[in-house]
Amino acid sequence: MSASAVHSLWTTAAEPIAKIDAPKIEYGQLSPTLIVVGAAIVGVLVEAFVPRKHRYYAQLFVSVVALAAAFAAVVALAADGYGTTKARIAAMGAIAVDGPALFLQGTILLAALVGLFTFAERRLDPEAHGNRVDSFAAQAASVPGSDSEKAAVKAGFTTTEVFPLLLFAVAGMLVFPSANDLLTLFIALEVFSLPLYLLCALARRKRLMSQEAAVKYFLLGAFASAFTLFGIALLYGYAGSVSYGTISQVVDGTVKNVNPALADTMGNDALLLIGTALIVMGLLFKVGAVPFHMWTPDVYQGAPTPVTGFMAAATKVAAFGALLRILYVVLPGLRWDWRPVMWGVAVITMLGGAIVAITQTDIKRLLAYSSIAHAGFILAGVIATTPDGVSSVLFYLAAYSFVTIGAFAVVTLVRDAGGEATHLSKWAGLGRRSPLVAAVFAVFLLAFAGIPLTSGFAGKFAVFKAAAEGGAGPLVVVGVISSAIAAFFYIRVIVLMFFSEPKPEGPTVAVPSPLTMTAIGVGVAVTLVLGVAPQYFLDLANQAGVFVR
């Protein structure tokens, strides 16, 4: 008896098991993210195996190459038409490769590259025991003021881990605006948030303040993440899927395959509304919109200034990208419900940020509140719910990131014995001491204020125009009123720099290495180019203004 015949005595052949398809991953379309993640892992290995004295240069090299390569990949994808005609959903429906995603990824990568230069700056702080130091703690694990910290400083340790941390954060930010299902969105949120919490705690000077900032950011951020996750669960209950496309179909009432297990709850509007509110809340936390802005001033002030600059620019870009995609792809059918709420948020964000900023006496806190006001302006564009709304927000984000990084880079230059002199009174008369630095900072402030011929004006005009065309005229009026209020405190800093008498014990302006100079130079150049000849970039944003569904 043959083996098979024996076998068939007591068994019967089952139906062939359906094969589990190996997931199909479009590596080429995901290459920007993959390059950055890969480089981040290489960075961890460098940290483990490369001798300490070579680490800084190795890390810097890996990071610069990775960011540049990822940017090149984004450009190649865009040139290949993935932003427009070939826009598609990749990685089994998890990632969208489309215009907004590529535009925002490009912006994040460039902002990260410029931000990286300020991370790598080692000439501003005076040398400690003959070693060049950067803005980061010598050894993060040592207790501030302890002997082990002194020993670490004396040994010339530097926290080169900041480079892989930055890359991980960037990787998360790249996925965040392109996530096409809610779980990917959540994972991306965590991937970019956790490194940022850590980076915030790593300041070399004022370490306690920095750690306090990190704890605040972490706790509030954890709350926001929990809200988001809860909202995701509710939306899953509502739609029976975490995929953006399916949820939007359920919202529109055009869904085809109903998940039998969820048939009872599917289409329950309570789940939809609460779930949406919770997810949007989490995203508004990340963009720093009122009333979820409480963390912004403390974190911006406490974090090492290069981190603040990077975070202020790139987080905002990523979070607004995700917000746009959720509101425009998942929830357009719900816009009559979310628009009134967002109107309210935009109004109090614009006014709140601008009004509270007036009373600030610390330049970093001032810029924090200014970033809140700017979040409000961008929200006005989000509310437009028109194609122009998308492209104007994209343009605004690109313009805003470079001004922000440049402005914070200038803040790192103005120093006294205690490190950066961030108290406003110390900036008095800076224009007489160092006209060039003050003039550059004035350019950034004027761009923040939205004075014509700067990128800030072009961006503000774009979002306000989109908002007005989208039927949000009153929002535009609130917007210009807040701009006027905001102009007051930007101008106050200029007055202080140029028209006040310098203090005898005032801060000095450190001469930076070419790294920071590049960061500031790029900031000024982008500010002026986007202000005077924005057409090319507006075209780019226009072409990129269509989401894939």
Place this chain on the structure above:
Amino acid sequence: MSFPLLTATAALPAIGAVATAAVPAARRNAAKSLALLVSLGTLALAIAVLVRFDPDGSRYQLTESHAWIADFGVRYELGVDGIAVALIALTALLIPFIILAGWHDADPLETGSKRWRPTQGFFALMLAVEAMVILSFEATDVFLFYIFFEAMLIPMYFLIGGFGDRAHEHGEQAASTQRSYAAVKFLLYNLVGGLIMLAAVIGLYVVAGSFSLTEIADARANGSLHMATSTERWLFLGFFFAFAVKAPLWPLHTWLPNAMQESTAPVAVLITAVVDKVGTFAMLRFCLQLFPEASKWATPAILVLALISIVYGALLAVGQRDIKRLVAYASISHFGFIIMGIFAMTSQGQSGATLYMVNHGISTAALMLVAGFLISRRGSRLIADYGGVQKVAPVLAGTFLIGGLATLSLPGLAPFVSEFLVLVGTFSRYPAIGIIATFGIVLAALYTLVLYQRTMTGPVKAEVSAMPDLRARELAVVAPLIVLLIFLGVYPKPLTDIVNPAVQQTLSDVHQKDPRPEVEAAK
């Protein structure tokens, strides 16, 4: 393509500003000479514009049009009508005198100081202002106009806040504080006005779908663009508010006395004689053309505000103790006349208003610059610190008198013609307002002559007894202005020929005809 004359007229001072700022710190005098040369070159270009302009030709001439920011519907569109030509000529004419008058105003206090280079900055900022003012007179694209209307605030702000009179009764620290207060007040008033205008500019685009002045005006005229009455009124108010701050019209005027008092005399002239004209010019060009119905709707209120400006400005001028503040309040009074002329909606009124802009520019420049020379000699702005100057410095006193007489519109000097036209134009439509406005002239005589009497006549005060008379440079500033005042006072025809056709076109935009004379109507 023909030579872009309008662009060149604005580009030359803009490039000159950059070049002046780039002159090395030690070569201070080279920077001054360069700035003066550039401003003279700009004057030559402005004269070329004047020559090439044909008063009886099409409405906008020497037009240029290029794509700029297609996404916003913004084009780089320039074109001038007679009103713009006159004001460009005024601007280009005054700047060289302003630069010459301010020759030493920005010299560093301590010699050999390398830390701060105010001199280059002072003249570069002036040229930058000139470029932006000229562009805003030329722009026929609302957005383009808005950009320069707003952007010129920044160099003006630094000119006011960064450079003040040398001497100050309360010491340098107090002077610096007051100066920055004045600069901030100037900026905030104008910025708020500008931002409100921004909302209206966006609203206009949403309604009209274009920023081109000619396109919108044509569409309005042939009825293809309809605006709801309330929309038109809101947009009009948005625009008018910004221009009324700039002009300045009561009750938005309070920044002007501060700004003029604290800045040096040449900068004060720049503010009142050049920059503020953009406000009144824009009322004529944009408010009336874009929103004719709303302009008519708002006329009564605006005329009343203008009337208050005239009387209030003049009354406050009478009571001033500070020479520069006095001139500032006098200017507020004069801007009231200009705005009244514009909104009287008669051809005499608007021609008069346009002439008034030019003549007020020249006469204020003459008066204020001489006042500046006077103040720099004594180191005080207070009228009470002077007395009997005419015995010590007769030429200075004489030119001051002529400037003053021009300010009070003495017949034979240029401002008389324009003030007379404004009053006649207003009277023919609104007799009561015309009559009350006439009191402004009486008060003008009072504040000017009392100023002259207190400072120049009477016993010679000890502090002024050694006062030198006008130097050659100062005389070179004042003499041409006075010649011009007399020439335009006796023979204003060249100016009126340029201005009148443009005024007629503007009036036809608002569908207004001159009221028929009473005698004819009675027949």
